[in-house]
Amino acid sequence: MTRKYLFAGFGGQGLLFSGKVLAYKGLIEDKNVSWLPSYGPEMRGGTASCGVTISDDPIGAPIVLEPDVLVAMNLPSLDKYESKVEPGGYIFVDSSLVERKVQRDDVKVYYVPATKLAGDIGASTLANMILVGKLLKELGDYNEETVEAALKKCISARHADLLDLNRKAMETGRDFV
Amino acid sequence: MAEKVLMKGNEAIAEAAIMAGCRHYFGYPITPQTEIAAYMAKRMPKIGGTFLQAESEIAAINMVYGVSSAGKRVMTSSSSPGISLKGEGISYLAGTDLPAVIVNAQRGGPGLGGIQPSQSDYFQATRGGGHGDYHIIVLAPSSVQEMAELTIKAFELADEYLMPAMVLADGTTGQMMEPVSFDFEIKEPPAKPWATTGTKCQRPHNIANSLYLDPEKLERINNVRFARYEVIKDKEQRAEEYLTEDADIVVAAFGISARIAKNAVDAACAKGIKAGLIRPITLWPFPDKAFKKAAEHAKRFISVELSMGQMIEDVRLATECKVPVELCYRVGGMIPSPQQVLEAIEKAAKEVK
Numbered sequence: 001m002t003r004k005y006l007f008a009g010f011g012g013q014g015l016l017f018s019g020k021v022l023a024y025k026g027l028i029e030d031k032n033v034s035w036l037p038s039y040g041p042e043m044r045g046g047t048a049s050c051g052v053t054i055s056d057d058p059i060g061a062p063i064v065l066e067p068d069v070l071v072a073m074n075l076p077s078l079d080k081y082e083s084k085v086e087p088g089g090y091i092f093v094d095s096s097l098v099e100r101k102v103q104r105d106d107v108k109v110y111y112v113p114a115t116k117l118a119g120d121i122g123a124s125t126l127a128n129m130i131l132v133g134k135l136l137k138e139l140g141d142y143n144e145e146t147v148e149a150a151l152k153k154c155i156s157a158r159h160a161d162l163l164d165l166n167r168k169a170m171e172t173g174r175d176f177v
Numbered sequence: 178m179a180e181k182v183l184m185k186g187n188e189a190i191a192e193a194a195i196m197a198g199c200r201h202y203f204g205y206p207i208t209p210q211t212e213i214a215a216y217m218a219k220r221m222p223k224i225g226g227t228f229l230q231a232e233s234e235i236a237a238i239n240m241v242y243g244v245s246s247a248g249k250r251v252m253t254s255s256s257s258p259g260i261s262l263k264g265e266g267i268s269y270l271a272g273t274d275l276p277a278v279i280v281n282a283q284r285g286g287p288g289l290g291g292i293q294p295s296q297s298d299y300f301q302a303t304r305g306g307g308h309g310d311y312h313i314i315v316l317a318p319s320s321v322q323e324m325a326e327l328t329i330k331a332f333e334l335a336d337e338y339l340m341p342a343m344v345l346a347d348g349t350t351g352q353m354m355e356p357v358s359f360d361f362e363i364k365e366p367p368a369k370p371w372a373t374t375g376t377k378c379q380r381p382h383n384i385a386n387s388l389y390l391d392p393e394k395l396e397r398i399n400n401v402r403f404a405r406y407e408v409i410k411d412k413e414q415r416a417e418e419y420l421t422e423d424a425d426i427v428v429a430a431f432g433i434s435a436r437i438a439k440n441a442v443d444a445a446c447a448k449g450i451k452a453g454l455i456r457p458i459t460l461w462p463f464p465d466k467a468f469k470k471a472a473e474h475a476k477r478f479i480s481v482e483l484s485m486g487q488m489i490e491d492v493r494l495a496t497e498c499k500v501p502v503e504l505c506y507r508v509g510g511m512i513p514s515p516q517q518v519l520e521a522i523e524k525a526a527k528e529v530k
Contacts, residue, residue: 039352
């Protein structure tokens, strides 16, 4: 099976980081993975995105044009990518920041007030990880062991406090209904 | 097997260079390859190496010239406009028969162009790039694993044939992260009795030089060098051949384009089209042999490139124009979708029926 993920939003929301955690989780689970960021000036504000592919087979093109899973963390991203999501795919919206609803009815949509939830748990910069927690849960892919290992790969030991906070954010997303 | 780590292509190049024994890196920042310099800046001081951010690309390549003369493994990296600036120094290295590794993470051009991926420096790389008659070895990685593998190969080939070798990557392969294993066996670099390391009054001077005012001597040196190129063309061609046996439609693509083309070839095969892919890994020497073999049965070639059509000329030369070759391309930093390549294959399949 091959699953393509696209994280899109403002530069600074941690899209690249959340993609990296997801990719590392895939690697730890012995899958083929690729991670491709947008690397233009948009990284300093404006829209940024990051495509992740996780597959049981070798990965061809690493560019994610038609994602199976879209995480939209701002309105321009939802506007730009909503129509690109594969039918039957998933859209996760940070509903604290995006007011409009998804128009399509052939995809599964989850509205998560991620930015608000992040503030509630004292991790205002971790809305991204709340969304990752939620998406793994809904995809039936939340494996505590590999999530923990992936977080440890992505957060250096000297930032151990951030490890706890990221774990908490992911669990908050996972448990949000 | 060594543990796989998730790494950007640019970082994998830097780590592989260090593994290959490169302890001197000179560069100047430019998107999309700056991670190489950043990685070297972090690592080199810790392992007794030299990282130096030069005042310009021209300065950097001449520092490479100096270190190579002294017989040490050395690397520089840049992206398209910066490689043009290095052209003079690369020609000097070639004219002095010195090894060096140059990385080009290509971006859209010409001029300052853009910062998104491109393959439009193909001509520049495969024809030498600077002035004078010469070639450099050109390796084209299409995955992060190959970014590492071919960087090590570049050092080995450069030392073996005493000439510059280029890793011709692009913005995508440089920026993307994939699992990479550094489980490489590193061969000891060959002895370099020609290195300018001081005579200690024990031997005649070694001179690193590309200036020959005697035309007869310069002609002779050029002929000797080109005889060596023939050996390389014979021995060092590398290509991945994917489903090419008995293929009607053969797609030619290297680097990131090959990844996209492979998806399209798979999709075409699923639709019953006999399609295959030749992925040149060495761009110079160009893998003529793989193309000649495929031309015996192929009815159409399609060159997929992030350029207005550069490698297509080598495909035509390799196949002696026996089979029509078409172009499927995007430029300016745009990338073709597998769908676009699939449509080109389907169109060709219809025409050859």
